[in-house]
Amino acid sequence: MNNKRQNKRKVDTVALAFVAPALILYVLFIILPTVSSFYYSLTSWDGISPIVRFIGLANYREIFTSARFGNALKNTIILTVFISVFENAIALLLALAVDNVRFGKNVFRSVLYLPVLISGIVSGFIWKIMYNYNFGAINSFFRNIGADGLCQDWLGNTSLTLLMIGIVLVWKGAGYYMIIYLAGLQSVSTDVIEAAQIDGATARQRFYYITIPLISGTFTINFTLSLINGLKVFDQISVMTDGGPGFTTETIVYLLYKVGFNEGRQGFGTAVGVVLLFVIIILNTLQQKILRSREVQM
Amino acid sequence: MKAVKKPRLRDYLLFVVLLIIALIFLYPILFALQSALKSNGDILKDPIALPTTFYVQNFKDLFEQSDFLTAILHSVVLTVVSEVLIILIVPMAAYAIDRRKSRFMEFLYTFFLAGMMVPFHLYMFPLFKEMKVFHIFGTMAGPVVSYIAGSVAFGTLLYCSFLKTVPLEIEEAARIDGCTPFMTFWKVTFPLLGPCTGSMVILNGLGIWNDYLMPYLVLPSGKAKTITVEIASFVGQYTARWDIVFAGTIISIVPALIIFVSFQKYFVKGITAGGAKG
Numbered sequence: 001m002n003n004k005r006q007n008k009r010k011v012d013t014v015a016l017a018f019v020a021p022a023l024i025l026y027v028l029f030i031i032l033p034t035v036s037s038f039y040y041s042l043t044s045w046d047g048i049s050p051i052v053r054f055i056g057l058a059n060y061r062e063i064f065t066s067a068r069f070g071n072a073l074k075n076t077i078i079l080t081v082f083i084s085v086f087e088n089a090i091a092l093l094l095a096l097a098v099d100n101v102r103f104g105k106n107v108f109r110s111v112l113y114l115p116v117l118i119s120g121i122v123s124g125f126i127w128k129i130m131y132n133y134n135f136g137a138i139n140s141f142f143r144n145i146g147a148d149g150l151c152q153d154w155l156g157n158t159s160l161t162l163l164m165i166g167i168v169l170v171w172k173g174a175g176y177y178m179i180i181y182l183a184g185l186q187s188v189s190t191d192v193i194e195a196a197q198i199d200g201a202t203a204r205q206r207f208y209y210i211t212i213p214l215i216s217g218t219f220t221i222n223f224t225l226s227l228i229n230g231l232k233v234f235d236q237i238s239v240m241t242d243g244g245p246g247f248t249t250e251t252i253v254y255l256l257y258k259v260g261f262n263e264g265r266q267g268f269g270t271a272v273g274v275v276l277l278f279v280i281i282i283l284n285t286l287q288q289k290i291l292r293s294r295e296v297q298m
Numbered sequence: 299m300k301a302v303k304k305p306r307l308r309d310y311l312l313f314v315v316l317l318i319i320a321l322i323f324l325y326p327i328l329f330a331l332q333s334a335l336k337s338n339g340d341i342l343k344d345p346i347a348l349p350t351t352f353y354v355q356n357f358k359d360l361f362e363q364s365d366f367l368t369a370i371l372h373s374v375v376l377t378v379v380s381e382v383l384i385i386l387i388v389p390m391a392a393y394a395i396d397r398r399k400s401r402f403m404e405f406l407y408t409f410f411l412a413g414m415m416v417p418f419h420l421y422m423f424p425l426f427k428e429m430k431v432f433h434i435f436g437t438m439a440g441p442v443v444s445y446i447a448g449s450v451a452f453g454t455l456l457y458c459s460f461l462k463t464v465p466l467e468i469e470e471a472a473r474i475d476g477c478t479p480f481m482t483f484w485k486v487t488f489p490l491l492g493p494c495t496g497s498m499v500i501l502n503g504l505g506i507w508n509d510y511l512m513p514y515l516v517l518p519s520g521k522a523k524t525i526t527v528e529i530a531s532f533v534g535q536y537t538a539r540w541d542i543v544f545a546g547t548i549i550s551i552v553p554a555l556i557i558f559v560s561f562q563k564y565f566v567k568g569i570t571a572g573g574a575k576g
Contacts, residue, residue: 101312101313257419277417
């Protein structure tokens with residue numbers, strides 16, 4: 001008995017030694033700052049001075065009453081929904097096209113994935129120049145084909161700016177989700193499709209009644225992933241508009257950064273981050289719920 | 299089994315449509331490449347015209363007018379050092395979690411995966427304060443330890459899902475032959491995890507190579523930081539010299555492209571494994 005217990009303990013020590021480096025770094029540099037951010041969100045910390053003053057829920061009260069946060073929330077919702085809808089629609093269509101194309105399948109898949117490789121900063125810069133009013137590729141193209149009327153100050157026109165950033169993100173992200181959809185499509189067994197074919201189902205019926213239900217799990221995952229990634233957009237906004245013109249492209253994450261670093265209000269910035277974390281947790285829980293209810297159905 | 303059908307009209311149609319979409323997707327990258335090979339005057343005169351000569355002055359100016367060489371070095375060191383340490387640390391942890399079916403390890407799996415939900419922006423202010431306490435703020439060690447910590451969540455998911463496909467018999471045989479658990483892992487199991495390690499290094503490495511906020515805020519100011527940070531600072535600094543910035547973007551994109559073309563299958567494996575759990 002004693003021997004056995006000793007043996008078991010020895011095994012656990014080995015396992016513990018295996019996980020120790022990862023566990024220590026993870027706790028030290030992810031969990032500890034995350035947990036302490038709950039504390040800092042209750043302070044008026046400026047990020048530099050050693051004095052951290054506790055102010056209770058004042059930051060949260062400000063978040064839910066300030067017009068600036070309301071504006072950032074609105075921008076975040078518009079941008080995130082735009083990205084998620086178009087990224088998924090385009091990625092799914094591309095996956096279907098690439099799955100069915102007869103020639104150059106692998107080349108298409110690779111080319112459509114290329115934008116994913118580019119950093120947020122670089123993609124933001126390239127598109128910023130393409131959008132430029134006087135010297136940008138888009139307006140030059142319109143001028144060359146004689147459609148001067150279509151020329152726009154793409155990033156200066158406040159009703160367009162946010163969507164223009166959204167387009168960059170859809171362009172950069174669609175290839176990633178396409179790969180996941182492709183894997184989902186390829187997991188649909190050909191047996192099922194052939195059986196339906198024998199039963200006389202048309203191509204359209206096969207698509208609606210077999211392919212769509214079978215990849216709905218992939219859709220749920222992709223939609224959640226793109227929503228969460230949409231909430232975290234930062235680099236493109238930083239290089240393309242810096243939150244402007246005015247506050248028209250200031251999202252929650254960008255607000256968090258600006259109040260934290262430019263305005264020396266890291267306590268308030270951290271409180272904004274805590275709100276963001278709860279939004280992400282809710283989205284994740286919803287995804288798990290939807291996935292689980294589907295499993296029961298099948 | 300199925301006879302290869304002759305391509306029909308709609309097959310050609312689909313091909314043409316896809317070709318047009320692919321060209322639209324590719325265009326911004328081509329635009330960056332062609333602009334990098336044109337003088338500033340030519341970019342402003344006709345931005346969509348192709349370069350007429352092979353013009354490399356932009357690249358010369360880039361290295362002469364900025365410390366871009368240091369930036370490249372920093373990007374390479376950050377990416378390589380982080381990935382080497384990640385591969386020394388994360389697979390071992392995932393191995394222990396997957397092979398030891400104890401309550402504690404089950405908890406650890408959930409605990410690690412929860413890290414995927416926490417956005418960097420939430421904890422960055424306290425993280426920097428902590429780095430100052432450890433005296434690693436303003437050094438390369440700051441981003442490196444954060445990258446390792448940040449890779450634990452996705453790495454555990456990826457390796458644990460892959461480890462289920464590695465048979466236990468070989469490990470047992472090694473143990474009977476007198477291998478310590480440590481040796482068994484590194485000599486027997488780890489080599490079988492090659493494709494998984496490939497996916498991990500490539501996807502995670504790309505994230506570090508392209509990262510902006512961490513090196514921008516943590517590395518000491520007044521000197522070149524990383525390629526991405528330099529490009530971002532050029533955009534504000536050289537508002538009139540797009541040619542130089544484009545040269546920098548090409549230097550940022552090309553290594554990622556080369557890695558992608560050489561190791562494509564690892565990209566697909568890693569992305570689908572990540573998507574499988576969400």
